[in-house]
Amino acid sequence: MKLNNKFFGYFKIIFAILLIMGTIVPKQTIAGGSGDEYKPGEVILHHIMDDYSWHFFTVGHFHATVPLPVILYSPTKGLDIFLSSNFYDDNHQVIPYKGYELDHGEIHAIDGSDVYDFSITKNVTSMFISIILMFFMFTSVAKRYKTRSNQAPKGLQSLIEPLIIFVTDEIAKPMLGKKYMRFLPYLLTVFFFIWINNLLGLIPGAANLTGNIAVTMCMALITFILTVFNGNKHYWSHIFMPTGVPPALLVIMIPIEVIGIFTKPFALMIRLFANMTAGHMIILSIISLIFIFGQSNMAVGYSVSVLSVGFAVFMLCLELLVAVLQAYIFTILSALFISEAVADHDDH
Amino acid sequence: MQLLTPDLGLFFWTSISFLVILFLLTKFAWKPITEALKNREETIDQALKSAEKAKEEMARMQADNEQILIEAKEEKNKIIKEAKEVRDQMITEAKEKAKEESAKIVSDAKREINNQKMAAITEVKNQVGNMAIDIAEKILSKSLEDKKQQESYIKELVDGIKLN
Numbered sequence: 001m002k003l004n005n006k007f008f009g010y011f012k013i014i015f016a017i018l019l020i021m022g023t024i025v026p027k028q029t030i031a032g033g034s035g036d037e038y039k040p041g042e043v044i045l046h047h048i049m050d051d052y053s054w055h056f057f058t059v060g061h062f063h064a065t066v067p068l069p070v071i072l073y074s075p076t077k078g079l080d081i082f083l084s085s086n087f088y089d090d091n092h093q094v095i096p097y098k099g100y101e102l103d104h105g106e107i108h109a110i111d112g113s114d115v116y117d118f119s120i121t122k123n124v125t126s127m128f129i130s131i132i133l134m135f136f137m138f139t140s141v142a143k144r145y146k147t148r149s150n151q152a153p154k155g156l157q158s159l160i161e162p163l164i165i166f167v168t169d170e171i172a173k174p175m176l177g178k179k180y181m182r183f184l185p186y187l188l189t190v191f192f193f194i195w196i197n198n199l200l201g202l203i204p205g206a207a208n209l210t211g212n213i214a215v216t217m218c219m220a221l222i223t224f225i226l227t228v229f230n231g232n233k234h235y236w237s238h239i240f241m242p243t244g245v246p247p248a249l250l251v252i253m254i255p256i257e258v259i260g261i262f263t264k265p266f267a268l269m270i271r272l273f274a275n276m277t278a279g280h281m282i283i284l285s286i287i288s289l290i291f292i293f294g295q296s297n298m299a300v301g302y303s304v305s306v307l308s309v310g311f312a313v314f315m316l317c318l319e320l321l322v323a324v325l326q327a328y329i330f331t332i333l334s335a336l337f338i339s340e341a342v343a344d345h346d347d348h
Numbered sequence: 349m350q351l352l353t354p355d356l357g358l359f360f361w362t363s364i365s366f367l368v369i370l371f372l373l374t375k376f377a378w379k380p381i382t383e384a385l386k387n388r389e390e391t392i393d394q395a396l397k398s399a400e401k402a403k404e405e406m407a408r409m410q411a412d413n414e415q416i417l418i419e420a421k422e423e424k425n426k427i428i429k430e431a432k433e434v435r436d437q438m439i440t441e442a443k444e445k446a447k448e449e450s451a452k453i454v455s456d457a458k459r460e461i462n463n464q465k466m467a468a469i470t471e472v473k474n475q476v477g478n479m480a481i482d483i484a485e486k487i488l489s490k491s492l493e494d495k496k497q498q499e500s501y502i503k504e505l506v507d508g509i510k511l512n
Contacts, residue, residue, distance in 0.1 A: 045351065048351070049350075049351060050355060050358060071357070106350075116356060116357075117355065117356060117357045118356070118357045118360055118361070119357050120361070121355075121357065121358060123358050124357070124358060124361040124362075124365075127361065127362060127365050128365065131365050131366075131368070131369040134369055134373065135369065135372055135373070135376075138373050138376070138377035138378075138381075139376045139377055141377065141381065142376060142377045142380040142381050142384075145380055145381055145384035145385075146380065146384070149384060149387065149388070150387065150388050150391045160381075161381075161385070164378075164381060164382070164385070165385065168382065168385075181382075184378065184382065185370065185373065185374035185378040185379070186370060188373070188378050189366075189369060189370045189373050189374070189378075192373075193366065193369065212355075212358060213351070213352060213353070213354050214354035214355045214356075214358040214359040214362060215358065215359075215362045217354045217359060218359055218362040218363050218366060219362075219366065222366065277351070
């Protein structure tokens with residue numbers, strides 16, 4: 001109780017300071033021109049979206065940026081590989097390079113011809129790092145099972161093992177029954193790929209990989225392909241010849257079922273993308289508040305920072321939960337969709 | 349790069365990366381790990397089962413031990429009982445034997461005594477005979493004096509013999 005009172009006491013003081021600051025200097029204009037104006041929307045979107053370079057921070061005119069390789073294929077000009085830093089001059093202004101120009105984060109050919117962009121962007125780099133990390137993590141754990149066979153798990157093994165058992169016993173086995181071993185590797189990979197990339201995405205300055213629709217689309221597409229190609233006779237007959245449905249309703253039922261094949265993975269794609277992007281947006285918005293207030297008055301900005309950081313920490317904790325939750329949801333729904341496709345007739 | 353339109357490049361790299369890591373992890377991580385887990389599960393299961401079995405075995409052995417103990421006690425009692433019986437029997441036998449022996453000794457002694465007696469009687473008889481001969485000699489030496497006296501003497505002698 002004592003601690004609580006103290007805590008609220010601090011809050012009261014902070015609020016008081018905020019109010020005073022707000023009333024004393026309500027409309028003080030900031031020194032910078034309109035070009036330096038803080039645009040939270042742009043900043044947030046820039047942080048959420050992919051980029052051709054990995055930007056960490058900017059101090060004055062120093063940009064801590066890692067240029068990444070741009071790989072372009074044009075049917076007319078062929079393959080072009082160069083570093084993204086070539087798009088910037090010494091004053092950090094965007095310039096065209098080799099007949100390509102960078103326009104609002106997208107590369108176009110100046111002559112307007114088609115360009116296929118296979119660049120190793122920030123997200124791709126982050127993904128490469130994550131899969132290398134995953135490979136070493138899980139092979140080292142697998143080695144442990146060989147060196148310490150039939151012994152209690154130790155170290156990283158004791159973190160990974162319950163999760164593997166969880167995915168096996170709580171997702172794969174109840175959903176897929178006897179056929180679980182066939183799809184378990186996919187489910188485990190999806191779970192850990194999403195979870196680890198979600199966590200990596202929470203690191204400040206890291207890429208928002210799982211909040212990118214191309215990534216979620218790719219994984220949803222793999223679930224879709226697994227569903228369609230493993231679909232047994234019963235699954236297809238359920239879609240095209242539903243039993244117990246009056247013939248008149250078939251006209252409606254069959255299109256609905258056919259659309260259903262596509263909406264399920266589509267929902268998977270949107271769910272993960274939206275959840276991760278929204279989480280990042282909330283955290284970035286809370287942090288942006290500091291700069292929005294700081295624009296009108298420095299002191300208010302500093303005061304707000306206390307609250308903002310508090311909220312951001314709270315949101316980050318929530319995002320830690322969301323990271324594992326979304327991985328779990330994607331995995332269990334994938335398992336569910338696959339199980340519908342491979343279920344035996346007598347299971348029902 | 350737009351928020352809602354998937355990029356071709358990222359899609360392409362994600363597909364490749366994901367399939368590669370799926371393949372690698374399946375081969376080098378998931379298969380060994382799930383196998384090891386399965387093995388361990390079986391091992392633990394077996395260990396528990398054998399522990400249960402050992403427990404049962406122990407209980408059975410204990411029961412056996414108790415049975416053996418009971419049997420041993422019975423055996424002991426039986427042996428003691430038998431020993432007692434044997435002892436009693438031996439005592440009675442010994443007693444009987446002693447009795448027989450003593451009876452035999454007594455009868456032997458009796459017979460001996462009888463023999464001795466007979467021998468003594470025989471000797472007495474012999475001596476009486478000798479004495480009779482001596483008396484007869486004396487009679488013969490005195491008889492010459494008086495017939496009457498002689499007869500009375502003989503008579504006296506004979507009476508004397510009868511006394512014996």
